[in-house]
Amino acid sequence: MSSSIMKNLFACLPADLENEQFDELLRAKNIRIERIVSKGHTSPETGWYDQEEHEWVLVLEGAGTLLFAEDNRQVTLRKGDYLHIPAHARHKVVWTEPEELTLWLAVHYSVEDITACE
Amino acid sequence: MSSSIMKNLFACLPADLENEQFDELLRAKNIRIERIVSKGHTSPETGWYDQEEHEWVLVLEGAGTLLFAEDNRQVTLRKGDYLHIPAHARHKVVWTEPEELTLWLAVHYSVEDITACE
Numbered sequence: 001m002s003s004s005i006m007k008n009l010f011a012c013l014p015a016d017l018e019n020e021q022f023d024e025l026l027r028a029k030n031i032r033i034e035r036i037v038s039k040g041h042t043s044p045e046t047g048w049y050d051q052e053e054h055e056w057v058l059v060l061e062g063a064g065t066l067l068f069a070e071d072n073r074q075v076t077l078r079k080g081d082y083l084h085i086p087a088h089a090r091h092k093v094v095w096t097e098p099e100e101l102t103l104w105l106a107v108h109y110s111v112e113d114i115t116a117c118e
Numbered sequence: 119m120s121s122s123i124m125k126n127l128f129a130c131l132p133a134d135l136e137n138e139q140f141d142e143l144l145r146a147k148n149i150r151i152e153r154i155v156s157k158g159h160t161s162p163e164t165g166w167y168d169q170e171e172h173e174w175v176l177v178l179e180g181a182g183t184l185l186f187a188e189d190n191r192q193v194t195l196r197k198g199d200y201l202h203i204p205a206h207a208r209h210k211v212v213w214t215e216p217e218e219l220t221l222w223l224a225v226h227y228s229v230e231d232i233t234a235c236e
Binding site for chain 1: 121122123124125126127128129143144146147148149151172174176178184186191193195197198199200201202203204207209223225227228229
């Protein structure tokens with residue numbers, strides 16, 4: 001029942017980033033919260049993200065641009081901007097700030113229906 | 119399948135705050151994300167928060183102190199600090215920054231077990 005130890009989202013930021021860095025902050029049955037640190041990275045390398053789970057994403061520092069396959073829409077998120085990406089909404093990161101770190105907070109969750117037992 | 123419209127977490131911050139302000143950013147089956155804005159407020163008015171859901175909480179601006187009933191532990195969260203509060207871990211906010219806004223991001227979620235059908 002005890003609460004967890006406090007941690008800081010801006011701690012342990014890498015000085016230099018060869019690859020995007022993914023840190024899991026919380027994992028439970030239907031939810032996963034992660035911090036993503038980018039610096040000029042785009043992803044995925046090829047193709048699109050096509051995720052089983054819904055994602056709520058917030059940019060805390062820096063900036064990044066998402067491209068959505070469905071309507072070719074580009075959205076640039078800067079500090080404080082957030083967006084909901086439904087499961088299977090194919091998207092990719094086409095740009096992130098090259099000169100400074102971009103810090104994303106992503107909440108992945110599933111809402112699969114519970115089949116009632118009769 | 120479309121992604122939602124982008125919004126900003128720092129938008130529409132009240133200039134003056136008589137009461138704490140709660141804004142729901144996302145609600146789905148097992149998850150609720152809210153922004154809370156405080157300025158010198160403490161809560162609840164009397165007693166303790168004793169929540170049915172787990173809560174992951176992050177401070178984005180300002181500072182606030184939580185008190186936990188179980189062990190009388192006080193934890194002050196400042197910018198970037200986050201903490202997990204399990205369901206039914208009784209707690210209250212005993213202090214928030216009186217001179218500036220404190221911005222909290224709270225992710226409430228439930229992980230109730232699905233009873234297997236046999």
